[in-house]
Amino acid sequence: MSTDPTVADGSSGMIQYVCVSRPHYRAGRSVPDGRGSLTIIQGRWAYCAAARPAEKHEWQEIQPVPVQGIRHARSWTAPA
Numbered sequence: 001m002s003t004d005p006t007v008a009d010g011s012s013g014m015i016q017y018v019c020v021s022r023p024h025y026r027a028g029r030s031v032p033d034g035r036g037s038l039t040i041i042q043g044r045w046a047y048c049a050a051a052r053p054a055e056k057h058e059w060q061e062i063q064p065v066p067v068q069g070i071r072h073a074r075s076w077t078a079p080a
C-alpha cells in the first residue's frame with residue numbers, strides 16, 4: 001500500500017497548521033506539549049493541542065515548526 005494518507009509528503013514532521021479554536025486552545029493548556037492530535041491538512045501536518053480529533057477545528061497556517069517545538073501556551077493567532 002503506497003498511498004497511506006496519514007503520511008505527509010516531504011515535510012518530515014514539521015507542523016504547518018495549528019488549531020486556533022478558542023475551546024481547543026483552552027483545553028490544550030491542560031494537555032502536555034506535544035500530546036495533542038496530529039492530522040493532515042492539504043498534505044501537511046496540522047496540530048491541535050486539545051487532542052480532540054473528532055471535533056471541529058480552526059486551522060491557522062504557521063511558520064513550520066517541529067512537533068517538539070509546539071508550546072500550547074503560545075497564542076498562535078498573534079504574529080510571530
Ligand SMILES: [Zn+2]
Nearest residue numbers: 019024048057
Ligand atoms: Zn482543534
